[in-house]
Amino acid sequence: MDFTLSEDQQILKATMRDFAAAEIVPMAASLEKREEFPADILEKLATLGILGMSIPEDHGGAGFGSVSSALVLEELAAACASTAVTVSVHNTASAGPISRFGNAAQKRKYLPRMASGELLGGFALTEPSAGSDAAAIQARAIRSGDRYVLTGTKSWITNALVGGVFVVFAVTDPGRGSRSISAFIVEPGMPGFSFGKAEDKLGLRASMTAEIILKGCEVPADNLLGEEGMGLRIALSTLDLGRIGIAAQAIGIARAAFEAAMQHAGRREAFGAPLSRLQAIQNKLADMATQIDAARLLTHWAAYLIDSGAKDFTRPASEAKLYATEMGNRVCYEAIQIFGGYGYSREYSVERYFRDVRVTTLYEGTSEIQRIVIARKLISAAA
């Protein structure tokens, strides 16, 4: 067992940490307060190659594996969770399926521009009535000559309003069970495509979330991703990989909260000594650090399995996502507790971390879905 990062990974981590401290941390609170999309930060990340980090090198990307991507996302999330989810969705959930299931023409057309940051990508699966139950989507795609005509509503779409390309899932053949759904590469400029209003969210307020409304949206048949009927497989395999990204995001937020709490506990005096001298506070800090380390190990383990070509990494990925996101919520909760009344004020960053981290147990599969996935894998392995 080797728990050390390669030299390249260590350099990557340090570079991202320095970049985040200089370019993101100073902006994060005000972007969040103004609900402003971090366009300038993304531009700088693009020049660093981060918008193409998981895109293969021959299509203009950096060709990072999952461990390296997790390192980057943790650093971004520690500075600004909204930026982290924007980058995660773009890389893993949008460029990812196009890289893995796209044909040569599709990859040539979309990936270089996604890697350069010219096109920001999104992933459109969820619908108002199909959240955890993703297979129940109702958006329809009907073939008509050299086009598909898409009709339906997609909700909670990260990078809506700002994105230039979306992987959209719709039913092509209702009678075929798990092969009834297909995936399409859809651009906002296509006729019949529009965005709904931005959602007013508890956290991640600098990330864009809105509905995508498809009213007879005309998508060229060339933009079918993979084959007809492969949609659910594309979606589920994308989510498996995406879960590492959300786990890393939760770890980054938790680490930022922990570091803020450590600093506060060392400075704030009560009963004649710094808080960090009180056992009640020491217990909290110890629990926080232990849980962050455990979550990171689970996440890097799942990422390592992916990078080493393991066929089935569903259970480790779900375990990482489940544990890291619930840990993230506990740690941010305790960080506020250590800050006391100040933790409840919007002036201090732990208030933002607490709101931001809440969504991580909801999106890309709720904790309940992760538990179902883990249990099924356990039970089928035991059978």
Added chain:
Amino acid sequence: MRLELDEDHRMLRDTLRRFAEEEIEPKAAIHDRTREFPLAQFRKCAELGLTGVMVDPDHGGAGMDALSYVIAIEEISRVDASLGVVLSVNNSLYCHPIATFGNEEQKRKYLPPFARGEKLGAYCLTEANAGSDAGSLRTSAVRKGDKYILNGAKVFVTNGIAADACIVYARTDPAATRSKGISAFIVERRFPGYSLGKPETKMGITSSGSVEVVLTDCEVPAENLLGEEHKGFRIALHTLDGGRIGIAAQALGIAQGALDKALKYSKERVQFGSPLCEKQSIQWMLADMATDTDAARLLTYRAARAKETQERYTLEASMAKLFASETANRVAYKAVQIFGGYGYISEYPVERYFRDARITEIYEGTSEIQRMVIASHILKD
């Protein structure tokens, strides 16, 4: 041992539930967004006696018991936790210490308009560097002829934005250490040298008017000293015992509200071909939420009963506050979970409940302080 409510209290609860849903709830989300202080709703509560629940009718109050008070704060907080704390502060932290420690003159002057809800009271103990460690406060009060001159700044003052008077804790004996040498004063907003700092921008209970109160050579008539000089810290602690029952009731209301919303949603939302409420994962969450909430309610009722029958009820109040506030957070967290993505946006109420719940573990003594209090009591025997 009777644990159910008697007829009178049940009727009170039913009346207040209807009142809260009809008169208070429609404005709750709006005030949350605009951060507007709910003065109109405070006045409506006054008509039902909720602004001076336990104050003697001779002093303008409703003369009800502590259990009625818990029921009132729970029912209001079940729909609007900001208004819940506004009422709790006026009742527990302003009226109660004046009723208990004030002289006749003070009671005549400073209780009736506040108990009747014509005026609003607040409580000024916390300072920027004295939170959990309240005994280290630095605001000073120096006697000068027939006045005290107060200097200092108080933070996180709930109701501060609209308060007409507040109880201010200040150090009258600079030589005395820590909690000794502190006195309590009734300070009116219109006294020279009283001003408001900037309003706090908070995660939740956004419309409760929290603000900094700045005292710059603030002149307070000597007759406004509450209780004895240098014995203010005792008043502060006694006040907080009652306040904690109020916050326990507020937390209980948040928990019950979040549970009710989640129950309703779980019956409506269909995934995997059946309503959420038919899935064991969701049933477990709902079962835990209901059990926690009932346990919190029983502890809070017990504290209210102790307040009626015992001279001190510090232990019961701390246990109720600790358990109810942690319950509110657990329940609100699970309610968001049951709502899924919809729980994360402001269009649905549980997003607000989740933000509002968080403060209950912090103010009027953090959970850590409650544990210290509880431990010191149980170790004493």
